[in-house]
Amino acid sequence: MAAVLMGERAPADARVLVLGAGGGAETRAFAETHPQWTFDAVDPAEAMLDLAAHTLGPHVERVRMHHGYVDQAPTGPFHAATSLLTLHFLPPEARRDTAAQVRRRLRPGAPFVVMHMSFPQNDDAERQLWIERHVHYLVANGIAPEDAVKAREAISADVPVLTPEQDRHILHDVGFTDITEFFSTFTFRGWVCYA
Numbered sequence: 001m002a003a004v005l006m007g008e009r010a011p012a013d014a015r016v017l018v019l020g021a022g023g024g025a026e027t028r029a030f031a032e033t034h035p036q037w038t039f040d041a042v043d044p045a046e047a048m049l050d051l052a053a054h055t056l057g058p059h060v061e062r063v064r065m066h067h068g069y070v071d072q073a074p075t076g077p078f079h080a081a082t083s084l085l086t087l088h089f090l091p092p093e094a095r096r097d098t099a100a101q102v103r104r105r106l107r108p109g110a111p112f113v114v115m116h117m118s119f120p121q122n123d124d125a126e127r128q129l130w131i132e133r134h135v136h137y138l139v140a141n142g143i144a145p146e147d148a149v150k151a152r153e154a155i156s157a158d159v160p161v162l163t164p165e166q167d168r169h170i171l172h173d174v175g176f177t178d179i180t181e182f183f184s185t186f187t188f189r190g191w192v193c194y195a
């Protein structure tokens, strides 16, 4: 989905920013479908970048790795950017600053594809309800109950999940336009927007 959305506007030889590249699975998928795209992959976890180098195989030649946060990314300008399963780790102000920094690195009109945990939470009870639903869904999909409990604790303590409205406002506030929700499944949402 992300490659399709970026590919609508990015040229065949696009330069793409991957923020929170993790183990490199999404960068590899983009590289496989777009043989001339080049990538700047940013992640604060060195071990994840090492894993990404391995995951990418021969495509690694088209990927520059940057250890750190968005401020370690080159200034671009990029034809497209993506941040998958990453921005939910950032508190609101850091999320806003990161989104603004991504936008500054994009060419005017370039797409930014974002997807992460985001769910309704009018009060703490509703937040807990959605976290419980997420945990039950993990168990229903074969995750060991004791690991699911750890996930519940980690999300409750360390993941500053926002509501879909708040996430959308952040993208809007930093200047992204035509913000469109393209993905919605249980506790996750995805948007495409344009610099």
Ligand SMILES: C[S@@+](CC[C@H](N)C(=O)[O-])C[C@H]1O[C@@H](n2cnc3c(N)ncnc32)[C@H](O)[C@@H]1O
Pocket (backbone or CB within 6 Å): 019, 020, 021, 022, 023, 024, 025, 026, 042, 043, 044, 045, 048, 068, 069, 070, 083, 084, 085, 086, 089, 090
């Ligand atoms: C759940 S993984 C997702 C990896 C990959 N995007 C994927 O979808 O498979 C989240 C990644 O975000 C990275 N991360 C956490 N905070 C970040 C930040 N502020 N900026 C960039 N990456 C961050 C973590 O190190 C981790 O590798």
